[in-house]
Amino acid sequence: MRELRVTPIKNGTVIDHIPAGMALKVLRILGIEEAVSSTVTVAMHVPSKASGWKDIVKVEDRELSPKEVDKIALIAPRATVNVIRNYNVAEKHVVRLPDRAVGILRCGNPNCITNLREPVETDFSVLEGEPLRVACRYCDRVLEDIAAAIV
Amino acid sequence: MASWKGRDILSIRDFSRGDIEVVLKYARKLAPVAEGQKSSRSLEGKVLATLFFEPSTRTRLSFHSAMIRLGGQVLGFSNVEGTSVQKGETLADTVRMVEGYADAIVLRHPHEGAAVLAAEFTERPVINAGDGAGQHPTQTLQDLYTIWDEKGKIDGQGIALVGDLKYGRTVHSLAYALAQFGVSLTLVSPPGLEMPWEIVDELKRAGTQVATTHRLDDVVATADVLYVTRIQRERFPDPQEYERVAGSYRVDLPLLREAKKDLIVMHPLPRVTEVDPAVDRTAHAKYFRQAFNAVPVRMALLEMVLGVGG
Numbered sequence: 011m012r013e014l015r016v017t018p019i020k021n022g023t024v025i026d027h028i029p030a031g032m033a034l035k036v037l038r039i040l041g042i043e044e045a046v047s048s049t050v051t052v053a054m055h056v057p058s059k060a061s062g063w064k065d066i067v068k069v070e071d072r073e074l075s076p077k078e079v080d081k082i083a084l085i086a087p088r089a090t091v092n093v094i095r096n097y098n099v100a101e102k103h104v105v106r107l108p109d110r111a112v113g114i115l116r117c118g119n120p121n122c123i124t125n126l127r128e129p130v131e132t133d134f135s136v137l138e139g140e141p142l143r144v145a146c147r148y149c150d151r152v153l154e155d156i157a158a159a160i161v
Numbered sequence: 162m163a164s165w166k167g168r169d170i171l172s173i174r175d176f177s178r179g180d181i182e183v184v185l186k187y188a189r190k191l192a193p194v195a196e197g198q199k200s201s202r203s204l205e206g207k208v209l210a211t212l213f214f215e216p217s218t219r220t221r222l223s224f225h226s227a228m229i230r231l232g233g234q235v236l237g238f239s240n241v242e243g244t245s246v247q248k249g250e251t252l253a254d255t256v257r258m259v260e261g262y263a264d265a266i267v268l269r270h271p272h273e274g275a276a277v278l279a280a281e282f283t284e285r286p287v288i289n290a291g292d293g294a295g296q297h298p299t300q301t302l303q304d305l306y307t308i309w310d311e312k313g314k315i316d317g318q319g320i321a322l323v324g325d326l327k328y329g330r331t332v333h334s335l336a337y338a339l340a341q342f343g344v345s346l347t348l349v350s351p352p353g354l355e356m357p358w359e360i361v362d363e364l365k366r367a368g369t370q371v372a373t374t375h376r377l378d379d380v381v382a383t384a385d386v387l388y389v390t391r392i393q394r395e396r397f398p399d400p401q402e403y404e405r406v407a408g409s410y411r412v413d414l415p416l417l418r419e420a421k422k423d424l425i426v427m428h429p430l431p432r433v434t435e436v437d438p439a440v441d442r443t444a445h446a447k448y449f450r451q452a453f454n455a456v457p458v459r460m461a462l463l464e465m466v467l468g469v470g471g
């Protein structure tokens with residue numbers, strides 16, 4: 011049976027298998043706290059066959075950019091991104107943890123050169139996948155709170 | 162490393178054991194020039210920019226001495242006062258401007274990662290002379306050179322790192338570099354100022370023998386090298402506590418009575434009370450030699466990255 015806790019959407023994106031509690035962070039990544047024109051539905055703490063509980067985010071009339079998908083991968087490494095066209099799942103992508111995170115995290119070291127007004131993007135290398143550990147390529151510092159560091 | 166010409170010297174962690182050995186041997190060849198006994202014009206016509214966004218007399222002067230003794234010229238600034246930096250120029254812009262005036266760039270900067278960033282904006286070799294609490298690779302090479310030059314080899318030495326091992330970037334970099342040689346390390350620090358566990362973990366994984374203690378007395382009789390660093394007053398909220406701790410990590414003549422005859426005492430300087438001046442007159446004292454060794458090591462690196470000699 012298909013789990014449909016909310017009205018089906020015609021076109022848009024369903025981000026599924028988000029770790030329980032992380033949906034609001036996903037909304038932040040998608041910029042949904044700011045002005046948006048599309049309808050967004052969030053289901054939090056939904057039972058999941060795969061892993062106990064999960065969150066789901068559905069955005070109408072919008073497809074995600076590769077950069078947004080990379081950001082989501084950092085906080086929801088098992089998420090799926092389902093592109094809905096005409097009420098059906100037209101594409102399903104499992105997010106993939108990149109080996110470098112360029113321009114998507116702010117360095118937690120206040121004394122890092124990337125926190126100054128320099129014309130560079132931040133650049134982190136992924137040291138370990140689970141739990142995720144990333145280190146700044148400029149100052150070598152391991153980032154403490156990855157979710158909070160997403161720009 | 163295939164070619165040294167044009168190479169950036171950013172972090173000691175970019176140096177393999179083979180790289181370190183090449184630099185040490187090269188430096189030894191240049192020691193007579195550094196001493197002023199021989200003269201050289203190998204860097205004639207070359208210009209070195211020393212950009213010091215934060216003052217550091219010793220490091221700057223030793224780079225100048227190295228360049229001048231090889232027949233090269235230096236330009237730059239020793240603090241940002243009155244420079245375009247004060248008007249808000251980015252480091253990226255400063256570097257691209259200086260690239261037009263010099264063949265290599267030495268950078269000291271208060272922010273971590275500055276040298277990595279600078280190197281991205283210029284084709285000229287960049288030498289990191291300290292980036293905040295980050296890296297200072299030429300200091301580490303000069304320390305390694307001192308051990309090698311005094312002892313004949315680094316492998317097999319019993320080396321005690323003493324003092325503030327938590328915040329001291331000098332001892333962190335040195336420890337990483339020593340892990341490439343078969344040394345046995347003893348980490349001697351006050352409670353609360355121990356070497357960070359990630360570093361100890363990495364040293365052990367690299368096969369280094371690591372012991373830790375809070376007592377300097379424990380290591381004096383067996384050590385070949387005592388590498389002493391400053392314990393900063395600021396780390397202790399209670400001034401009396403500071404006096405007590407600093408006192409118990411002080412290297413003086415009574416302590417050295419138990420030491421091996423050929424024990425060497427090193428210190429990155431400046432010292433405050435960690436090494437009693439009475440020690441200066443003993444054969445153990447190598448810290449001024451260590452300071453001098455900055456010159457041949459930096460000479461070697463300058464010749465190598467500028468692609469002359471070899």
Ligand SMILES: Nc1ncnc2c1ncn2[C@@H]1O[C@H](COP(=O)(O)OP(=O)(O)OP(=O)(O)O)[C@@H](O)[C@H]1O
Pocket residue numbers: 012013014015017018019020024026066068090092094097098099102
């Ligand atoms: N038209 C739609 N409107 C809203 N949500 C939809 C629509 N179609 C599918 N979904 C949701 O998109 C997600 C993926 O749908 P799919 O049918 O692929 O489920 P599934 O087979 O359980 O996939 P998975 O194995 O990835 O869990 C589910 O959360 C589903 O509820």
Ligand SMILES: [Mg+2]
Pocket residue numbers: none
């Ligand atoms: Mg499902």
Ligand SMILES: [Zn+2]
Pocket residue numbers: 117118119122123124146147148149150151274
């Ligand atoms: Zn950083």
